[in-house]
Amino acid sequence: MPTGSATISAATRRSILLLSFATFSSMVAQRICDAMLPELSRVFSVGLPQAAKVVWVFAVVYGLAQLIYGPLGDRLGKFRVVTFATLACSVGSLLAVFAMSLELLVVARVMVALGAAAIIPLSLAWIGDAVSAEQLQETLARVGLGTTLGIGGGQLLGGVLTDMLGWRWAFGFMTLLFSLVGVLLYVHGRRLQSGSSGPAGQHRGEQLGFGAQALRIITGRWSRTVLLVAFIEGAMGFGVLAMWASHLHRALGLSLSASGAIVALFGLGGMLYMAVARPLIRRFGERGLALLGVCTLGLAALLVAFSPYWSLTIPASLLGGFGFFMFHNTMQANATQMAPHARGTAVSLFAAALFMGQSVGALLAANLIERIGSAAVIALGGVVMTLLGLSFARALRRRDHLLNLD
DSSP states (O other): OOOOOSSOOHHHHHHHHHHHHHHHHHHHHHHTTTTTHHHHHHHTTOOHHHHTHHHHHHHHHHHHHHHHHHHHHHHHOHHHHHHHHHHHHHHHHHHHHTOOSHHHHHHHHHHHHHHHHHHHHHHHHHHHHHSOHHHHHHHHHHHHHHHHHHHHHHHHHHHHHHHHTOHHHHHHHHHHHHHHHHHHHHHHHHHHHHSSOOOGGGOOOOSOOHHHHHHHHHTSHHHHHHHHHHHHHIIIIIIHHTTHHHHHHHHHOOOHHHHHHHHHHHHHHHHHHHHHHHHHHHHHHHHHHHHHHHHHHHHHHHHHHHOSOHHHHHHHHHHHHHHHHHHHHHHHHHHHHSOGGGHHHHHHHHHHHHHHHHHHHHHHHHHHHHHHOHHHHHHHHHHHHHHHHHHHHHHHHTHHHHHHHO
């Protein structure tokens, strides 16, 4: 379990700051190709679906690799694995700079995905080891600010650098970013090792194989609850969210640029929550945040789905992001605590469940839209998220009982 100290040491605070930079870099890498797809299609003389391989292949590899890094982090040390994964991302980004064909660019993106997949889950797991339980959710919210900034930052940087300098410069920027963050992590990690005592986050998990660790986690009543909720959250939250921009374009006649800008406010809402998380966490607690978050998100989804005025979708998207990340931050805190004996594996399973849910949700929503319409799909997603939050808040009451049964 995390240390019970009420004060976070200076070394641990610096570690958390550097891990925030790493999670920002990982998220930027995920989104930086989104805006450059038309340019890649033109440069390599391929259709847009072929150019999109740099996005969806990255996503598939990123999701599958989650299952590798959990036990690796528990065995070798989470901070160390994040450090070398970040440096590996710089190598993959450098290869992308000099890619002379779309196939080589996809290979480079696979290399980046293999490294980036380790960064966010193992950073969260490290923080779960290093920070006391009463400060955990607040600390995760601070790290989540870097992750949320990375979502919008990746899309913005990809578009701006591609338009102004060319797509290779975007990957050049990623090479420099990953190199700088990786070197800072390496130097700080060596300093921690040379000291007489490092932060509590250097805790190692039990030396079990991945299969044994995963089986122990998924058979636990509480951890199984968290993973199931994560899967549904990924499907209804992240998955259905992917349809918001298309709905605004088709139903309200907005341009794709305007629709994308409105949906981008979802991320801004998440950033606003991260900025004011501390007083909200202390005021409402986990159950209160889960309830308030999903109710806010559900209301926002209904507004987006049925509003006849596009202007109302602007505050709706902002509030939706605020509510969603209020709930998601609560889920992250529980993911880091559901299996302290193998925290890296547990958080990787959480990330994999979230990612698989997102993939299933996006596919399901795309098919349902053709049958019942985008408004009904978005409203349904909001209703399911609200019911999910109510169920999870109820489950939080029984958490200690379920943990005692495991």
